[in-house]
C-alpha cells in the first residue's frame with residue numbers, strides 16, 4: 078500500500094501580520110512558521126494506518142513551498158512518514174488553490190497511491206479547496222471533514238463532521254482522498270530517536286514547472302487587517318488596574334454583577 | 336448577472352439556508368434560480384425556477400450524484416455565479432463542481448467588493464479580496480454573513496434526474512452526543528481557549544466561572560486536547576449560547592467560535608494579542624496574560 082500525505086507550512090497564527098509590497102498576501106519577514114494544524118492530523122492518521130497494517134504501507138509526505146518547508150517535512154518524517162517530496166516553489170504564496178491542487182495531482186498521477194491524506198483547510202488561506210480539487214483532478218473519490226477513519230481490505234469507512242454535532246458515515250473504495258478535521262486523533266510529538274532517524278530519510282526535490290504549469294483561476298488583492306465592526310474598548314496595562322477597570326465596566330454595562 | 340443558488344436538504348428536512356442565499360442574491364441585485372436535492376412537498380419560498388431532484392430517489396448526500404445533478408442544472412441555467420453556503424455540504428460539493436467546470440472557486444465569502452469577493456484569512460485576523468478570472472464562478476458564502484431574506488412566493492419546479500452511479504456509499508448518521516451541560520440556559524458563560532496554555536489551568540478558569548456564578552465553556556482545541564468534555568464546547572460544532580455575559584479567556588475568535596457566542600449580551604475577552612479577531616465582537620478586550628489576569632479577577636470577585 079502506498080500513501081501520500083500533503084502538508085503545508087503556515088505562519089504561527091498569533092503573529093502580527095503585515096501586507097507584502099503588492100498587498101496580495103502577508104510579508105514573510107519576522108514570521109515563525111509551523112505545520113498547518115489540520116495537516117498534523119493527516120500525518121498522524123497515515124502513520125496510525127501504517128502501524129495498523131504492520132508497517133507495510135509506504136508513506137510519502139509532500140509539501141510545496143520555499144526551502145523553509147523542509148522544517149515541517151522533517152517533522153512529518155520524524156512522526157513516521159517514510160520519504161518526502163519537496164516541490165521547491167519560492168513563489169507558492171502567489172499560486173491559487175487550483176494551481177496547488179494541479180501540482181499535487183500531477184505528482185500523484187501514475188504513482189499508484191491508494192490513499193491520500195490532506196488537511197481539511199490551511200490555517201492561513203483557509204480555503205478548504207486543495208484536497209478535493211486534487212481528488213477531482215485524479216478522478217479519486219474523496220471525503221472531507223474527517224473525524225473518524227477506519228480501513229480494511231481496500232475499503233475506507235469515514236465519519237464526516239456535519240453541523241451541530243451530527244456526523245455522517247460513508248464508505249468508499251481506494252484509491253481515495255480524505256481531508257482531515259481537527260480532533261480526528263491526537264497527533265504525536267516526534268521523539269528524539271525518531272528525529273535522528275528522520276535525518277536519514279530521503280527528500281526528493283521537484284520544480285513545480287516539471288509537474289504542472291496551469292495558470293491561476295483567481296487573483297488576490299488588498300490583503301489587510303479585519304475590519305473592526307463593534308464599538309468595543311481595548312484596555313491594557315497593569316493587571317491590578319485592569320481588574321479594577323473591568324469590574325467598573327461590568328457594573329456599569331451589565332446587570333450581572335451586584 | 337444570473338445566479339444559481341444551491342439549497343440544502345437533510346434527513347427529510349429543508350435546511351433554512353435558502354433565505355440566506357436569497358439574501359445574497361438581493362445584495363448582489365441579481366435574479367436567481369435554485370438547485371435542490373429535496374422534496375416537491377417542501378420547497379423554498381421564492382419566485383424563480385427551482386431545479387429539483389427527488390431526495391427519495393437520490394438518498395442522503397452523495398458527492399458524485401449531487402455533482403452530476405448540479406452540473407445538469409448549471410447546463411440549463413448557464414449561470415455567471417453558482418452560490419453555496421460554506422457548510423459541510425457547500426465546502427464539500429463546491430470544489431467538485433468548480434473542478435468539473437474549471438471555474439474560479441472562492442471560499443467563505445463575507446462581503447462583496449465590486450467584482451471581487453472579500454474573504455477572511457489567517458484564522459480571520461486578516462481580510463483580502465479574491466478576483467476570479469473565469470467567466471463562470473463558484474463561491475461559498477459564510478453562514479450569517481449576508482442577512483436572510485424571506486421572499487415568499489412559489490417557485491416553478493423543473494425536475495432533474497441522473498444515473499445513480501457512485502463510488503461513495505452513505506451508511507448512516509450519528510446523532511449529536513447528549514450534552515451534560517446546557518450552556519444555553521446560563522446567564523454567564525466563562526470559556527477557556529488554547530491561550531490558557533495547559534490542562535492544569537482549566538481549574539483557574541473554572542474558579543473564575545464559579546466566582547461569576549456562571550458555567551464553564553471552552554473552544555474546540557481545549558475539547559480536542561481532552562482538557563474539557565465536548566459538552567462544554569461553544570461554537571458551530573458545539574453549543575450556541577447567548578448569555579448576558581460571555582468571558583473569552585485566551586480565545587482567538589475564529590469564525591466557528593464566534594458563530595456560537597457572538598449574540599451574547601456583553602463580551603469580555605482576555606487575550607495577549609491586541610489584533611486577535613475576538614476584538615471584532617468584544618465589548619471589552621483586555622490585553623493581558625490570562626494566566627495572570629484570571630486569578631486576579633477571581634480574587635476580586637470573591
Ligand SMILES: Cc1cc2nc3c(=O)[nH]c(=O)nc-3n(C[C@H](O)[C@H](O)[C@H](O)COP(=O)(O)OP(=O)(O)OC[C@H]3O[C@@H](n4cnc5c(N)ncnc54)[C@H](O)[C@@H]3O)c2cc1C
Nearest residue numbers: 528529530554555570571572573585586587607608624625
Ligand atoms: C468546520 C469547523 C468547525 C469548528 N467548530 C468549532 C467550534 O464549534 N468551536 C470552536 O471553538 N472552534 C471550532 N473550530 C476551530 C476554530 O477554527 C479554531 O481553530 C478554534 O476556535 C481556535 O480555538 P482557540 O481560540 O482556543 O485557539 P487559538 O486560535 O490557538 O487561539 C489562542 C488565543 O489565545 C491567545 N493567547 C495565547 N496565550 C495567551 C495568554 N497567556 N494569555 C492570553 N491570551 C493568550 C492567543 O493570542 C490566541 O488569540 C472549527 C473549525 C472548523 C474547520
Ligand SMILES: Nc1ncnc2c1ncn2[C@@H]1O[C@H](COP(=O)(O)O)[C@@H](O)[C@H]1O
Nearest residue numbers: 083084141195196198199204205206207
Ligand atoms: N503548499 C502546499 N503543499 C502541500 N499541501 C498543501 C499546500 N497547500 C495546501 N495543501 C494541502 O491542502 C489542504 C487544504 O488547503 P487549503 O485549500 O489551502 O485550505 C491543506 O491542509 C494541505 O493538506
